[in-house]
Amino acid sequence: MRTSILLLSAVLVLAAGAFAQSIDEVKPACAAPGDAVLLKGSGFGASPTVLFGTAEAEILRSSDSRIICRVPEGLAEGPTTIGVGNLDAGFHVLAEGAPAIVHVSTGTATPGMLVFFVGARLKGATARFMDGDKEVSTVELKGGRRAAYLKVPADLAPGTYTIVIANEAGESGPCSPTLVVVEEGEPTLVSIEPAQQLPGRPVLCKGTDLGPVGFCFLTWTDGEGNGLFTYGFTNGYDRVHTWVPWEAEAGATYKVTIDFADGSSTEGTGALEYTVGTPEPPEITELEYDEGPAGSLVTIYGTNLVGSGFAWPTVEFTRGGVSTEAVVYYAFGSYPGGGEGGGHDKGVPNALQGGFGWDGVDQILVEVPPDLADGEYDVTVTVSGQTSDPVTFTVGDLPLTVTSMSPDSQGPWGPEGVVVIEGTGFGVPDYDFIISEGRDAGLAGGDPNGIPFESYFKVKVTWQGAGGDPLEGYVLWHHDREILVIPPGGWEDPLPVGEYTVSVTVEHDDGGTETAGAGTYTVNEKGDGPGHGFPGDPGGVIRNE
Amino acid sequence: MRRFLAIGAASALALLAGCGGGGGSGGGGEPPLQALDQQSLVVQMDQNGDNELDLVTLDISESPFVILECLYGLPGGDFDDVTDAVKGRAIDPAVSGALATYVGGSMGVADRTELDVTNSNGDPMRVVVFE
Incomplete structure (x- = not known):
């Protein structure tokens, strides 16, 4: 029995965060019942219990180092403690409805600011400027x-004042902010922190x-008088948050x-010199392909291929x-990621980690310059003034080959999806992508009422059945190593059941053509199994009935 | 003959720079890890495009976030309370999506956090979030 009680006690203590190692901050340190309070610290455990005095708080969210909880209802105004496991921190309960403060734009100000x-x-609250116990304004x-x-x-x-924020319900209590009032002077820039920040990264200007x-x-302004520009957020007196221009040259x-x-300007009191840090140089670890025709697409893999901020890599x-x-x-x-330097907090965003598949390897997709003559070229990436070591890419036409076609069958009601044909030598379409500015971006070529890009493609894909003429598929897109094509008839007039020989025909610049077989494509009878129905109907059963 | 298909530079840059721009999902999921009020968020950004910083309180229970209160920044360091005129308006969905992503994943690290986001026009902008 005694053992059971001890064990039960141990479990309860563990649940309450017995291993809490520290409560580093309570934000805000003054709040009213019902407000959310953030605790920062360590060792809070998986299921912490937070007590305001003896009242247990509702936990809204927690981790080992952060707890967000609600100040329990019914607490009386005045000082109390917040307990997590064996640790306590001071807290002040505000009167219900009293103003609470979590952020003040500046701790120093000039009259009129x-x-x-x-x-x-x-x-509707008022701000009382207190000089000690004396209300000044x-x-x-x-x-x-x-x-x-x-x-x-x-x-x-000039002087140091406590600003008590008050409304009819109460006042901001011991958490009332302090404001140092000073006489107005000339704008002066004193420091930029941290030193040697990288291009595009945040810095905090103090003055x-x-x-x-x-x-x-x-x-x-660089040594030759050329200016780069950033904008900043000023708190009105002593802090400007900005960042090192991403175009700034390393070092x-x-x-x-x-x-x-x-x-007004800090120019009158003199410019401050700042030396930009030097990032790790970009490194190309791999090219998706090391050969291909001018105009083809290739992905460059490596590290440090993108700069911080809005740095845009240059590939030559x-x-x-x-x-x-x-x-x-x-x-x-x-x-x-950041975290210091101007309070910036930015690393790999979730969108990149998940939605776009960033796996720790930087990627750049480029078009091999379309006007290049055949031959070997050094490929380099330059970002933030640093250039990678070169890797070799050989420009030249590749032989027509087909290495795969997937899928290679469909049901009687139409293709399962787009057929992807991979290989080499499919040619480069007569269109290109350009980078355009923001909202002016758009399709700059082609007939908007026609089939997109049809006249620009270099390939035709045909399905040859047991009898009759070959039928042409509908090419959606192609490049030198890939073709996306919908089999003839699509879903409106699908191919009859049977076997087809698929061929890829490429039109060369001299007008000549070349053809390669892509394999056999089968249109199955109904009920031939999954994957032969309409898109989105993987079983194909309903429509095959 | 070559043809040109243009893509928005800023859209691509959004990928590059780790901007929060993009999706317009709301603030669902876990509650934000911020103090005082779990239903609203105060940000500082150029909401009305006049190159002045505005203080905007957002209702983060809506998707996209909608304006609860708004102080337009004026040249020379003053604000104009335009809450009555703009209350209930949704903010740019791309900016809202970026903020929702941030708030949902924030660990309350800093009182003041700057986010690079891309709005629906593809224009980059910086938003200060007060937690």
């Missing part, structure tokens, strides 16, 4: 329930009198100045000292 707050129940907050702002009274003397709240514009030093929306094919830039269809990959 705008300061904004993010929190809860801010609408009171202003009304403007704005809404979650975000509101005030202007520091113009006649407020004083850094313009009014909002956007500002930074000029990064280069720039003079940085900031211009603000009110016309070089022979005999002459370089030709290739069109990049797409590029994706990753760079080391």
Whole structure:
């Protein structure tokens, strides 16, 4: 019995997060019943229990290092403790309905400057500027329930003030923010952190009198007087969040100045020099193919092939000292995540990891420049001023071959899907992709009322049955190594049951043609098994009845 | 004769830069790991395209997110409360999708987080999220 009680106690303690190692932060440290509170720490365990005093809180979400929970209803206003397992942290329960603060735009301001707050129940609240116990000034907050702002009274003397946010229900309590009021001066840029940040990565500019709240514009001037530009977010006084221009040259030093929306600038107090960090150079580990005709598509695999921010890699094919830039269809990959430097928090987004199949290897899909003469070329990738070692790609026509055709059968009601024929020597269509700007992008060639690209294709795929003329399939797309084609008749007038010989015919630039067999394609009787119905009807049973 | 099929550079860049742009899914799934209010989110972005930073409170229980409150930034460091005019309007679905992805996966690391997103026009923009 005693053993059972001890075991039960142990289980309960474990469930309560007995191994909690630390509570590092409670955010906000003052909140009202019903508010969500974020605990940061470590060792919270899989199913922590959080107590506000003796009242158990509803856990909204948790991990080993984070808990989001709700302040229990009915708690009295005043100080209490938050307990997780064997650890406690201080907390202050606000009166129900009292304003709560989670963010203040700045801790230092000048008279007349705008300061904004993010929190809860801010609408209609007042801000009392307290010098110790003495109320020096009171202003009304403007704005809404979650975000509101005030202007520091113009006649407020320099000093340190506690701003108590209050409404009819109560006030912000011991979490009331502190604001240091200083006299206005010239915009001055003091530091940019962290040092030697990489192109495209976030940096935090610190200084004083850094313009009014909002956007500002930074000029990064190199040693030759050429300027690069970024925009920044200024908190109105001492912080500007921005990033190193992604075009910035690795290792280069720039003079940085900031211009603000009110016309002020740090130029008057002098530019600050900043040396850009040097990223790891791009490295090509593999080409999808190392040969193919001009105009064909090839994927480049490697590391550091994409830069941070909006850096766009450049791919060049070089022979005999002459370089030709290739069109990049797409590029994706990753760079080391942030977390510091301006509060940036960005790494590999879920979309890339999942939706686009990023597997740790960067990829760039390029078109071999269509005007290249046959021969061997060095392929290089340049990003953020760094160029990879070259790999060799041989430009030249490949022999017509067919290595596979899939699927190679269908049911009597039509093809299961698009037939994919793989091989080489299918030729390059007479169209190309270009990179266009944003909303102006679109189809720049072709008859919008016609079959897309039909006149640009170089291949025909035919199905030859036991009798009659060969029937031509409907080519959806092709490139030098792949053809996507719908068998003749599609689903509207499907091929009769039987066996067909499929052939690929390529039209060469000189007008001549060449044909290769792709194999046998079978149109089965009804009930021949799965995969022979309509698309989306994998059994094909219903329509085969 | 060559023909040209154009693709949006910004769309491709969205893939490149790890932007959150794209899908317009809502804030379903796990509750966001943020303080005070689980149903709304305060962001700072140029909502109305006037090159000024706006403070926008979003209802994240809707998909796409809709505006609950909005303070338009004015030149020179002031705000104009336009909540009555814009309340209930959905924000750009691509931006909403990016924010939903972020909020759903956020671990409350920072009070202030900047996100690169791509809007539905393919234009890159930066959004500050206050957690």
